[in-house]
Amino acid sequence: MTGPAEAAIGRVFRAESGRSVATLVRVFGQLDLAEDAVQDAFELALTVWARDGLPPNPGGWITTTARRCAIDRLRRDVRGRQLLGEVALLEHEPAREGVGAVPDDRLRLIFTCCHPALAPEARVALTLRLLGGLRTDEVARAFLVAEPTMAQRLVRAKRKVRLARIPYRVPGATELPGRLRAVLAVLYLIYNAGAEPGAPPSTAELRAEAIRLARLLTGLLPDEPEVTGLLALLLLTEARFATRTGGDGTLVLLRDQDRSAWDSELIAEGRRLVRACLRRDEPGPYQLQAAINAVHTDADSVATTDWHQILALYDQLLAVAPTPVVALNRAVVVGEVHGPQAALDLLDRLDLAGYHAFHATRADLLHRLGRTGEAAVAYEEAANLATSPAERRHLAARSREAGPGTR
Amino acid sequence: MAQYLLSVHTSPDTTGNAMTPDRIAEMQAMEQEMKETGAWLFSGRLTGPEVATVVRATEGETLTTDGPFVESKEHLGGFYVVEADDLDDALRWAARTSAIIGQPIEVRPFWDTSA
Numbered sequence: 001m002t003g004p005a006e007a008a009i010g011r012v013f014r015a016e017s018g019r020s021v022a023t024l025v026r027v028f029g030q031l032d033l034a035e036d037a038v039q040d041a042f043e044l045a046l047t048v049w050a051r052d053g054l055p056p057n058p059g060g061w062i063t064t065t066a067r068r069c070a071i072d073r074l075r076r077d078v079r080g081r082q083l084l085g086e087v088a089l090l091e092h093e094p095a096r097e098g099v100g101a102v103p104d105d106r107l108r109l110i111f112t113c114c115h116p117a118l119a120p121e122a123r124v125a126l127t128l129r130l131l132g133g134l135r136t137d138e139v140a141r142a143f144l145v146a147e148p149t150m151a152q153r154l155v156r157a158k159r160k161v162r163l164a165r166i167p168y169r170v171p172g173a174t175e176l177p178g179r180l181r182a183v184l185a186v187l188y189l190i191y192n193a194g195a196e197p198g199a200p201p202s203t204a205e206l207r208a209e210a211i212r213l214a215r216l217l218t219g220l221l222p223d224e225p226e227v228t229g230l231l232a233l234l235l236l237t238e239a240r241f242a243t244r245t246g247g248d249g250t251l252v253l254l255r256d257q258d259r260s261a262w263d264s265e266l267i268a269e270g271r272r273l274v275r276a277c278l279r280r281d282e283p284g285p286y287q288l289q290a291a292i293n294a295v296h297t298d299a300d301s302v303a304t305t306d307w308h309q310i311l312a313l314y315d316q317l318l319a320v321a322p323t324p325v326v327a328l329n330r331a332v333v334v335g336e337v338h339g340p341q342a343a344l345d346l347l348d349r350l351d352l353a354g355y356h357a358f359h360a361t362r363a364d365l366l367h368r369l370g371r372t373g374e375a376a377v378a379y380e381e382a383a384n385l386a387t388s389p390a391e392r393r394h395l396a397a398r399s400r401e402a403g404p405g406t407r
Numbered sequence: 408m409a410q411y412l413l414s415v416h417t418s419p420d421t422t423g424n425a426m427t428p429d430r431i432a433e434m435q436a437m438e439q440e441m442k443e444t445g446a447w448l449f450s451g452r453l454t455g456p457e458v459a460t461v462v463r464a465t466e467g468e469t470l471t472t473d474g475p476f477v478e479s480k481e482h483l484g485g486f487y488v489v490e491a492d493d494l495d496d497a498l499r500w501a502a503r504t505s506a507i508i509g510q511p512i513e514v515r516p517f518w519d520t521s522a
Contacts, residue, residue, distance in 0.1 A: 163518075165493040166495075167494060
């Protein structure tokens, strides 16, 4: 039975459950109870809305109903009745947030879910479950783990939040930068899990969810340019996503992508955000990566791309995020500006022999230098190291094109 | 409020490292602050595992043996028991302790017996 009410409930659930869970966590201080009560409310909605139609404010209806469901659940045992007394006391204390803007409950909840005391995979799972409203089986499917494994991961994480008293609070000014980095890393991880070349369609949801949460965070923390930078980066990446793989699932390189198929609306929004955050002159890794993507979307081909500007941005990125992978990507750009030999010289100084993209990049450069035998060997090496089947196929094909390998 | 154990594990490589007078003064100042804010409940520094004794009482018989319970390179070297608002509060004390002694600190909550 999938009537219009059920479809509407599905939409409301995805859009509103995070907000309702966050509100209930504030009121009752328990993740499990909040989650269960919101679930109860949606189950009630299934019958009530089918009978009476959609209420004027579905999200508000869910939160109010969930609150009542939580109270019903608490009344069932002694400890719960005790907690209810405490909640009632708090509810009657006016303005306990103090003066100033009242932060959105979801902002508090995301800092709880992404607390550094939790393992990174637990942060991702909790964020998707509690804020994204994904069901446990959906989270499990997206991360290609068995449902019981994911269920256990969530139970353990919630237990740690409860026993260790991981706070439900936006961190203070001194802790905020570090903690915000952890939150942004979780959102970026969620997006990338849905953007792996050849990833199954079940993971597409993750990209949409990461963008939705980044949008939410941008709205809640408008004065943090890295948050805006992340949203811009996700939008500009998403705009080109569909053109990254061919119909048969093979990888399409930037130079071969059909630029007319890029999503111009997402690009326009992404570029506007890049301009807005860079104006603050506090460049961070996400803003710089977004800016690099913005420059790419500015050109109608690889030949007309402003590689000098991209190189300048990579120089800045390498200064704030001096990782071998950033150095590798910068070397690719050096190859466009100063030629393949200059890039190859940079590559030889990097310690990335276990990374398939390193060998793939080396192979491309060798190929451009006419060293086809070495290129074939490097492509083969890259193919052996690549984890996704789509990338492996692509690299093996390049190796064959380059001809018989000679070392 | 919740109670947390902040513990440091020492190994033979680190046990011998005596703290400089400056560090000791920093440590004392922090402990003073812990006491003034009501966070401090108990603390102590333990002797080495070679001084430990294990007692096993089973079926009316008591067996006493020399040495620590688990033979390992690392042993509990010292600890604080603090009262804190939440994990972040406990982590702040742990970070300060870690900075002073130059060693990682494990933070573990006690079971809340009032619940």
